Amino acid sequence: MTIFEGRGLSVRYGAHVALDGVDITLEPGVVHGVIGPNGAGKSTFIDALSGRKRPSSGTVTFEGVDITRKSVRWRRRRGLARSFQRTSVFGSMTVGDQLDMIARRNDEPDLDGIIDTLGLDAVRARVCSEIAYGTQRSVDLAIALIGRPKVVLLDEPCAGLVHDESVRMLQHVRDICKERDVAALLVEHDVDGVFRTCDVITVLDLGKVLATGTPDEVRADENVIRAYLGSAA
């Protein structure tokens, strides 16, 4: 069942076409990865889907409703959340206070469940700026999950993490997506992690879709191997 869809999305920066007629379909409980070389259009894509960047053409549909012209705020209230490449925790608050505040604002019924799943209980009383960067990224993920979103768009949740932290982060993304039946879009540079974690992968190159399929299908796709993965995939 499709819950969220982008059709024919294009974004221009002046004369430069950063995204060129891209399609994507997200389903509840399915982790959909987006990979591609630098400049492929991944961040532009997530911005266009989340409402941060207005596409020059194409449509975004959420639960069957055309939301292409709806604001980020409107989307968030209806259950479309996103996280950012850089951490957005408030340095001076404790982890617990920050999460409580956001949970109250978004009517989250089970903050303890999110904290528990992400292993954040031990840092609840700690000030955000004083916890490890990897843990701050888990707080970012918790923030995105508050309010029972139906769709989460995750922009490089593993940026700046060491290997073990990346593995844990992606496992958390997968667990939560399955447990809560959330449709997730995961833009990530950690290609191995994406192949390990995602049910479906879309490969972007020069603003276009090079391939979409299961990890095995994408790994075997000749266009993807030639343009991006090389023979070592």
Ligand SMILES: Nc1ncnc2c1ncn2[C@@H]1O[C@H](COP(=O)(O)OP(=O)(O)OP(=O)(O)O)[C@@H](O)[C@H]1O
């Ligand atoms: N604000 C902007 N103004 C002009 N060109 C831009 C702007 N933002 C991105 N671009 C260009 O659009 C293209 C896509 O950029 P984008 O950042 O979406 O790619 P990306 O796949 O996320 O790259 P990376 O992996 O390096 O984060 C690139 O050619 C980039 O130079």
